[in-house]
Amino acid sequence: xxxxxxxxxxxxxxxxxxxxxxxxxxxxxxxxxxxxxxxxxxxxxxxxxxxxxxxxxxxxxxxxxxxxxxxxxxxxxxxxxxxxxxxxxxxxxxxxxxxxxxxxxxxxxxxxxxxxxxxxxxxxxxxxxxxxxxxxxxxxxxxxxxxxxxxxxxxxxxxxxxxxxxxxxxxxxxxxxxxxxxxxxxxxxxxxxxxxxxxxxxxxxxxxxxxxxxxxxxxxxxxxxxxxxxxxxxxxxxxxxxxxxxxxxxxxxxxxxxxxxxxxxxxxxxxxxxxxxxxxxxxxxxxxxxxxxxxxxxxxxxxxxxxxxxxxxxxxx
Amino acid sequence: xxxxxxxxxxxxxxxxxxxxxxxxxxxxxxxxxxxxxxxxxxxxxxxxxxxxxxxxxxxxxxxxxxxxxxxxxxxxxxxxxxxxxxxxxxxxxxxxxxxxxxxxxxxxxxxxxxxxxxxxxxxxxxxxxxxxxxxxxxxxxxxxxxxxxxxxxxxxxxxxxxxxxxxxxxxxxxxxxxxxxxxxxxxxxxxxxxxxxxxxxxxxxxxxxxxxxxxxxxxxxxxxxxxxxxxxxxxxxxxxxxxxxxxxxxxxxxxxxxxxxxxxxxxxxxxx
Numbered sequence: 001x002x003x004x005x006x007x008x009x010x011x012x013x014x015x016x017x018x019x020x021x022x023x024x025x026x027x028x029x030x031x032x033x034x035x036x037x038x039x040x041x042x043x044x045x046x047x048x049x050x051x052x053x054x055x056x057x058x059x060x061x062x063x064x065x066x067x068x069x070x071x072x073x074x075x076x077x078x079x080x081x082x083x084x085x086x087x088x089x090x091x092x093x094x095x096x097x098x099x100x101x102x103x104x105x106x107x108x109x110x111x112x113x114x115x116x117x118x119x120x121x122x123x124x125x126x127x128x129x130x131x132x133x134x135x136x137x138x139x140x141x142x143x144x145x146x147x148x149x150x151x152x153x154x155x156x157x158x159x160x161x162x163x164x165x166x167x168x169x170x171x172x173x174x175x176x177x178x179x180x181x182x183x184x185x186x187x188x189x190x191x192x193x194x195x196x197x198x199x200x201x202x203x204x205x206x207x208x209x210x211x212x213x214x215x216x217x218x219x220x221x222x223x224x225x226x227x228x229x230x231x232x233x234x235x236x237x238x239x240x241x242x243x244x245x246x247x248x249x250x251x252x253x254x255x256x257x258x259x260x261x262x263x264x265x266x267x268x269x270x271x272x273x274x275x276x277x278x279x280x281x282x283x284x285x286x287x288x289x290x291x292x293x294x295x296x297x298x299x300x301x302x303x304x305x306x307x308x309x310x311x312x313x314x315x316x317x
Numbered sequence: 318x319x320x321x322x323x324x325x326x327x328x329x330x331x332x333x334x335x336x337x338x339x340x341x342x343x344x345x346x347x348x349x350x351x352x353x354x355x356x357x358x359x360x361x362x363x364x365x366x367x368x369x370x371x372x373x374x375x376x377x378x379x380x381x382x383x384x385x386x387x388x389x390x391x392x393x394x395x396x397x398x399x400x401x402x403x404x405x406x407x408x409x410x411x412x413x414x415x416x417x418x419x420x421x422x423x424x425x426x427x428x429x430x431x432x433x434x435x436x437x438x439x440x441x442x443x444x445x446x447x448x449x450x451x452x453x454x455x456x457x458x459x460x461x462x463x464x465x466x467x468x469x470x471x472x473x474x475x476x477x478x479x480x481x482x483x484x485x486x487x488x489x490x491x492x493x494x495x496x497x498x499x500x501x502x503x504x505x506x507x508x509x510x511x512x513x514x515x516x517x518x519x520x521x522x523x524x525x526x527x528x529x530x531x532x533x534x535x536x537x538x539x540x541x542x543x544x545x546x547x548x549x550x551x552x553x554x555x556x557x558x559x560x561x562x563x564x565x566x567x568x569x570x571x572x573x574x575x576x577x578x579x580x581x582x583x584x585x586x587x588x589x
Contacts, residue, residue: 014422014425014426015422015425015426016426017426018422018423018425018426018427018429018431019426019430021426022426022427022435023430026438026439026442027442029439029440029443030443030444037350037442064322121481122393133574136568137567137570137571137574138335138563140567140570141514141518141561141564141566141567141570142559142563142566143518143522143525143538143541143559143563144522145521145522145525145541146555146556146559146562146563149552149555149556149559152548152554153548153552157549235505242369248428248431248432249431249432250414251434252430252431252432252433252434253433255431255433255434255437255526256433256522256526257523259525259526262435270434270437271437271526272529274437274438274526274528275440275527275528279439279442282438282441285434286430286434286435286438289430289431289434290429290430290431291429293431294429
């Protein structure tokens with residue numbers, strides 16, 4: 001168990017290193033001088049020179065990366081070119097709406113999609129299966145922002161049931177906050193739940209094809225008992241995996257949804273930063289999102305040890 | 318295994334064929350007659366302008382049809398580029414143990430950044446041409462393809478026919494391309510459909526957020542992005558291209574699903 005933990009923790013090091021290299025190199029990918037890119041179109045040569053010196057852009061690439069690495073390891077993500085404030089502060093200020101949206105979406109998706117996926121697997125090749133899979137294929141094919149605008153048009157503008165845009169913070173009360181998040185959550189859930197339902201169905205089909213299910217059936221266990229007692233117990237690992245692997249899509253969806261509904265979260269911050277060419281902020285948010293993603297996948301792997309005793313006892317491949 | 322043509326396959330195939338036809342023919346039939354005519358701006362959909370007009374008086378029907386072309390180019394371009402690079406990495410990682418660790422850790426790292434975010438950042442930095450957008454969307458898709466190819470290679474390279482090819486002195490590139498790669502083709506074709514579908518969606522998102530192709534290159538995403546500010550008064554500017562895009566993406570996804578469910582004919586032929 002301890003060995004598994006340690007090994008798994010160590011395996012994130014090369015991954016994070018690659019992430020840092022990619023994010024670091026982003027700035028150097030563009031055409032021309034990165035200092036000029038950072039300074040913007042109307043910068044004077046003096047401003048460009050000062051940025052170059054401040055960000056050590058006159059040093060060799062390797063030295064620059066070393067400096068960047070040291071900064072990141074001390075939780076310093078640099079300073080916004082646009083507002084001159086530390087990127088970490090900016091991100092923390094914008095964290096609450098994003099966290100709330102991600103949480104409500106994940107919860108709602110799991111509640112809707114996992115039973116739907118199990119149901120589809122149980123009715124595989126029949127009408128119920130086609131309905132679930134058809135709906136998920138549709139939800140999967142509509143851009144999140146189109147869905148967002150459709151929801152906004154019907155529930156906020158025509159029916160006036162819910163606020164059109166904006167976000168009420170938790171400090172304004174839980175209900176106010178949740179009301180402001182209802183439409184964004186619904187829009188994002190369609191995308192996320194479609195993914196989760198698909199993978200749940202596929203993994204459930206795998207589980208139902210296992211030998212122990214056949215054994216249970218041979219022993220005369222009822223269809224319902226097989227599903228609940230024998231199959232469901234073994235679907236814990238796959239479902240957690242599903243949520244983990246779809247999390248990247250969720251984070252991407254958050255960026256779009258926040259823009260549609262004008263929610264001042266980390267995703268909106270990224271889009272604003274990209275439109276104002278504020279690259280330190282862009283790099284900062286990307287890094288934070290990558291850390292969250294790697295962290296979620298780490299938790300997913302660790303949760304295997306809870307669900308699957310074989311891994312706990314050192315049987316990890 | 319099913320051999321007949323299921324509904325998703327027929328529906329998907331028909332829609333894809335129709336859209337490709339549109340993409341090819343629309344510019345020829347319509348010209349690029351999406352001229353700016355201020356006197357007819359913001360018309361609601363009706364007999365004269367089927368899909369209405371936008372704030373600059375451009376006919377949304379014409380723009381939707383001509384937008385198909387660039388959206389399709391992005392979809393096919395991204396699928397092609399992703400498959401090419403992803404397959405190369407996958408073959409190398411799967412066949413050469415020494416390269417495996419390094420390549421796959423690199424792919425893991427690339428996968429750890431949310432794809433849309435990476436695409437947005439790349440598109441913003443590389444600029445707003447059609448080809449830069451293709452590159453920006455392709456980059457985050459490469460790791461999944463590489464993983465897929467690698468997993469196929471890992472099983473295939475243990476097969477007797479590979480040992481046989483080595484023993485008769487086939488060169489390594491020949492073994493990889495002639496003997497191993499064909500076995501990955503069915504899975505790759507399915508993968509291509511999904512990459513194509515998701516690329517078209519991502520292009521729309523990039524345009525919508527303002528980092529996609531420039532407004533004079535109409536794509537579905539682009540047309541919708543134009544309607545963003547006027548959504549409350551002219552929802553049709555987003556609605557119609559949105560419906561077209563969704564149906565096309567749905568068709569590709571269904572086609573891909575059907576392709577996968579038919580099983581891989583090449584492998585099953587060999588197993589028999």
